[in-house]
Amino acid sequence: MGKVNMGRVSNKVAIVTGAAAGLGAAIATMLAREGARVVLTDLDQKRGSLVADQIVGAGGEAMFLEHEVSDERRWLEVVDKTLGQFGKLDVLVNNAGVQFVKRISDTTLEDWRRLFQVNVEGVFLGTRTAMSAMRQNGSGSIINLSSTMDRVVSVNDAAYCASKAAVTHFTKAAALDGATDGNRIRVNSIHPGLIETPMVEREILDLARLRGDVNTDAVRAKWDALCPLGMGKPEDIAYGALYLASDESKLVTGSELVIDGGHLLKR
Template sequence: MYAGRGWVEGKIALVTGAGSGIGRAAARLLAAEGATVYLTDIDADAAEATADAIGPAARAIRQDVRDEAGWEIVTGRILSEQGQLDILANCAGIQLTRGLIETSLEDFRHVFQVNVESVFLGTRAAVKAMLPRKSGSIINIASNFANIADGLNTAYCASKAAVAHFTRAAALDCAQRNTRIRVNSIHPGCINTPMLEREIVDVAAKRGDPDTSAVRAEWQTLAPLGIGSPEDIGWAVVYLASDRSPYTTGSELVIDGGHIIR
């Protein structure tokens, strides 16, 4: 069991999409490093399971990140109970493995609602909560598909590119307000999460192959270092959330095992 070194000791964090995958890993590691973590997910049971696994430092809340009023409720509760918000990790997201012609306008809008609008709403709500102290760290999970394209992920690629550019604009806005509120994005590659598992199943199905082993082996070779773990991204969240990165804002931290340079 990792004891932690207190990188975010005494800080108050909010992590979305914490019921599984990257969000769950980020919440666990932030708590291990000393933060009190409010973790949210649209799946209330999954959020509770994560909180139970973490222990007393975690509090679970059901949240639909697309809901504007819900963001005010969540941040309002945190400020009421803790008096401050120091960290927001926007980890909630979805992937749609579908080509251009097969993607409906409804599909496209849904991906943008979950992946982009939620990041806008969360970042805006967090900045409001952080302004009185003029400090804080906001981490938005983008993707290396913000930098490279994939024909079976048209809506997803566009949404993550939007997250990356929005993050840079938000970082500039916060700096121009004479604050030390930092806003950065992390760009994961193939990470061993339920989302990746669903993508592997979807791609195999589109190829007419009931066996996913061939697709899984192919994904393993996409990057020189293979498929990563959620903790690989969780540690990056801890770094950006901590006081070890005071001069880092508007940055894109690519953690993809070398996928882009392959």
């Protein structure tokens, strides 16, 4: 008798960007645990390969590709290599993102453009490239990492907030596009609140420094209190991505999955 595979995304092939750390690493690991063959991509080759090796070590199927998500040509190579290795593409998680802590008056045009290149152009390029591969099967699931900061603003995060609002709205237009011509390519956004990852650790440190303090406890406590259920763990987001990647969500498109411990309740 063949192996019985009960994974929630068995037989699916997924690409996860920004998979070397934080949410991307957790999402890639979760999808692999639930039976998907996963292509992890990131700028950080060393840590990305390590995560892929850990997945393989635990019995999963994964490979790592170095990838700058704002590089149009590299996107074609990443999708080509995925099709070459695994034969198809079912899921893309546009997770890679960057953030910085600066008031508008301190934000340079280069700062702004770089953030939009990664957070917005990267999502556009990934969606466009994946959609053409997914049209070969007529189905797929694209999951974009937006944020609760697409609607809650902070004085130190104008560029980031604007970029995430763009991701949310783009996701809905892409969802319409993915449902044309008989295709069922679903496109949804996930909106994490405050989740303990390297990005958030850096932000907490930057905010503490801005207050002239190297001790991060006060900022951390304030942030924890912003969410009625406290800050989250990467796996909290990975479970959401798993649902959207699986056929359990086959009627869900253009939707916003908020996973925020109640962050938005207190705005």
